[in-house]
Amino acid sequence: MTAPAQDSAISMAILSALINSTATFSGSTFGVVFDNAFADPLGMASSTPSCLAADGDVSGVSQGGSLTVNSVNYIVRELRPDGLGLTRLILEAA
Amino acid sequence: MADHVHTQIRTAAVTALTGLTTTGARCYPSRIYDLADANLPGLRVYLDEESVTPDTIHAPVVQARRAVLVVECCAKANSALDATCDTMSKEVETALAAGLGVAGKNIPVTLTASRFEREPGSTTVAVKRLLFDIEFFTLANAPDLLT
Numbered sequence: 001m002t003a004p005a006q007d008s009a010i011s012m013a014i015l016s017a018l019i020n021s022t023a024t025f026s027g028s029t030f031g032v033v034f035d036n037a038f039a040d041p042l043g044m045a046s047s048t049p050s051c052l053a054a055d056g057d058v059s060g061v062s063q064g065g066s067l068t069v070n071s072v073n074y075i076v077r078e079l080r081p082d083g084l085g086l087t088r089l090i091l092e093a094a
Numbered sequence: 095m096a097d098h099v100h101t102q103i104r105t106a107a108v109t110a111l112t113g114l115t116t117t118g119a120r121c122y123p124s125r126i127y128d129l130a131d132a133n134l135p136g137l138r139v140y141l142d143e144e145s146v147t148p149d150t151i152h153a154p155v156v157q158a159r160r161a162v163l164v165v166e167c168c169a170k171a172n173s174a175l176d177a178t179c180d181t182m183s184k185e186v187e188t189a190l191a192a193g194l195g196v197a198g199k200n201i202p203v204t205l206t207a208s209r210f211e212r213e214p215g216s217t218t219v220a221v222k223r224l225l226f227d228i229e230f231f232t233l234a235n236a237p238d239l240l241t
Contacts, residue, residue, distance in 0.1 A: 041213030042221045043138070044170055045128040049216050075172075077214060092172060093216045 008085035015054060015086060023051060024068040030057035032089075034069050049074060049091040058087050066094060096197070096238040100141050100161070103201065103228065106194040107139050107163055114185040116178070117167075135169040135182060142225075154235040160227065163203065165190075167222040179210065179222035186224060194228070199240050201230050 019031035032051035039048045051069055058079070061067060065076045067089065078090035096102065104123050112121045120136035122129070129136055144161035167182035169175055190203045204227045212220040231241045 036216065039215055040128045041215055042168070042211060042219050043125075043128055044134065044168060044219040045130045046170070046215035046217060046219055048214075090214070091216075092214065092218070 004084075011082070011085045012054065015052065018052075021051065021070050023053065023057075025058065025061055025065070028057075030054070032057075032069065049093070051089050051091065052086055053089060055081060055085050055087050058089060061089065067091065098237050099159075099196070099230065099232055099240055100144075102196045102238075103161070103163070103194060103230075104139060104141055106196045106201075107165070107190070110189050110194060111137055111139060111165065111186060114182075114189060116182050116185055129168055131170065133168075135167070135178060137182070137186065138164075138166040138168060140164050148234075149231065154233045156241060157232050157234055158229070159232060160229050162206075163226040163228050165224045165226065167224065168219070169221075170217050170219045172217055175212065175218055175220045176210070179220050183208065183222050183224060190226060196230075197240055199230075201228050201240075203228055 018033045021032050021034035022029055023032045032053045034051045036047045036049040039046050061076055063076060067074050067076050073094035074091035075094050076089050077092050080088040108121050108123045112119060117135055117137050120133055123139045125138050142162040142164050144159055147158045149156040149158045165186050167179050169178045171178060187205055193200045193202045206227045207225040209223045212218055233241055
């Protein structure tokens with residue numbers, strides 16, 4: 001197994017171990033690691049929803065697209081692929 | 095003894111800015127804690143830096159004071175956020191245009207700058223920060239009285 005393939009395999013194993021939510025995009029459902037930590041940008045209470053998913057599961061997702069996580073609708077504001085098979089989606093409440 | 099003129103000015107500003115169409119009673123002087131959703135859209139009001147210049151030689155010295163009154167128009171929304179902040183700004187500028195009434199005197203209030211900041215999140219937040227120049231005089235031994 002090549003080094004990149006090993007990295008990707010490790011990423012997938014970690015993702016599988018950490019999946020805590022279900023996302024739905026365009027009718028297909030897949031597991032993600034969802035996070036919605038508290039934040040206080042500019043002195044206002046808020047949160048920063050994002051999720052980590054396998055590249056293959058979100059290949060059709062584009063900036064501005066809709067994604068449902070745990071039955072809550074979000075707009076995808078940014079896609080941040082890590083180059084190792086995982087993509088972090090930065091979300092905004094729809 | 096009355097409050098320091100800074101307190102009187104800030105209080106007068108809050109009075110002038112409370113009840114505006116967009117922000118209503120959500121006007122907060124010297125707030126240090128986060129604004130929650132129930133506090134928005136809202137205004138944060140505080141006095142920032144001040145320069146003081148002696149205007150006379152003999153004691154008690156007359157102090158020419160120039161301070162910066164800051165009004166932050168705070169809002170949270172995923173659409174029309176800029177326009178909301180602009181509306182708040184319009185209402186604030188209008189409310190302060192005639193100056194502030196403090197202890198029977200009128201203190202002119204002049205808008206000198208504004209700055210807009212926004213940050214992403216579950217819901218985008220933005221602050222339009224308005225800086226107003228205010229000039230007034232006190233005696234060195236009586237910072238609670240306008241001269």
